[in-house]
Amino acid sequence: MRVAVISAEAVPYSKTGGLGDVAGALPKALKAIGVDSVLITPCYWQTKAEYLWSTAVDDLNIDWRGSTYPAKAFYSEANGSPTFLIDAPSYFHRDSIYGYAEDYERFAFFNHAALALLRRIGSAPEIIHLNDWHCGFAAVELASMRRWESYWRNTRTVFSIHNMAYQGAFSPSELWKLGFGSDFARNAFSSDGIASAMKAGLETSDTLSTVSRRYAQEIQTRENGYGLEWLTRQRANRLIGITNGVDYEVWNPQTDNELPANFNIDNLDGKRECKRALLDEFSLPIDLDRPIFANITRLTAQKGIDLMMQIAGDLIETGAYIISLGSGEKKYEDFWQSLRDYAPRQVGIYRGYNERLAHRIEAGADMFMMPSKFEPCGLNQMYSLRYGTVPIVRAVGGLDDTVQNFDAVSGTGNGFKFGPYQSDKFLEKIYEALFAYADPHVWKKIQRNGMTVDNSWENAARKYVELYEWTLS
């Protein structure tokens, strides 16, 4: 089976969040189980030159908006599988990866160029695996072309939803300029008077998936459907949830070379070393018996930062350390700064994006806070499990699927989990975690339960293969 995975970001070429991790790891995992897969992703200004191994196509001339756009494609296998990177400087050589008024146009172009590239490099893949709203354009283009272009006749599409909250909305008056003037295309994009790339992808792809089993249910509800719940419900018989995996070549405390010391479940001495180094790195007093509560995230409402704001004072009172890595909305950045100013001997913050620090925090912390309002899958709770850092999460989306609440009587469970989006419920779990932390025996048990969980990509990749087979049948 030949599969082309198309994604707006993919590690190590680019990353703003979990989509990058997933799109980088899945093709490699597919290859490992014998699936012939290629990844297609943009070449951003941020993509390191060392990852551009060679030029694959230097005259990828794309018919675009009434003229010809002279794009190129680079080749690499830096993520462990064949990858083509579309180079279109005016669209992708910018200060940031997303956040421009014409993002819809940038990714419509990317999709169009990705399909042109596939045509150029060989026979059509059987499956084109599209990810999030950025790839809704290709779903429509393929559904239309398949009717009259024999090249695509046997190609089927899978559309994965990583986050329903971002829908790639734009003015319908732009549709014809992007080549979507037909009735079929206009209907596909049309969503309450606007054009929605997410809606188009959901409507015109052959099958749908999302990144956890629980989220597959949640997006059929008003709370998490963002106005498209009618469509996810309508297509529920074509929708499945596959929980993301972890790339243990990248996230493994035993081999991670970003860490000052390595460790595993049988020898956690290295974790203590990591804790010491982490406190030192944040210029905090070194008291290894006090727990570190960590958080690494985009600072948006999705991540439950409001709950963290509400419990921060109580958490400081307990004497614990708090370390936060992230950037995003100003009110949340200001909150972390003011907490740091208030308790400089207990709070460490780093505003920005820092891959190396993310690894060092996972390793050095004791607890990881993820009280998300919604969480399609979430990766950091799974990284935390492997690094012996106990997650405290809200029971939503992938957090609910991957974290089991610790039960002191049976000794089962790998973290702490609360239900309602309320600060008192979150705080209860924090106190429970502190109580368990005070007993090294109990704590080790929880760590062991987490560190021995197998969330490898291999399992998830096999489920994707089943999904591809189902899509083709």
Ligand code: ADP
């Ligand atoms: P989302 O995709 O919604 O942001 P996930 O938990 O799926 O959430 O994935 C987030 C990914 O981005 C993780 O790999 C996490 O370590 C990483 N990440 C988030 N913020 C930062 C940051 N400030 N610095 C480094 N890595 C970050």
Ligand code: GLC
């Ligand atoms: C999205 C979601 C996150 C998920 C990631 C990868 O960014 O917010 O929960 O883990 O995609 O699927």
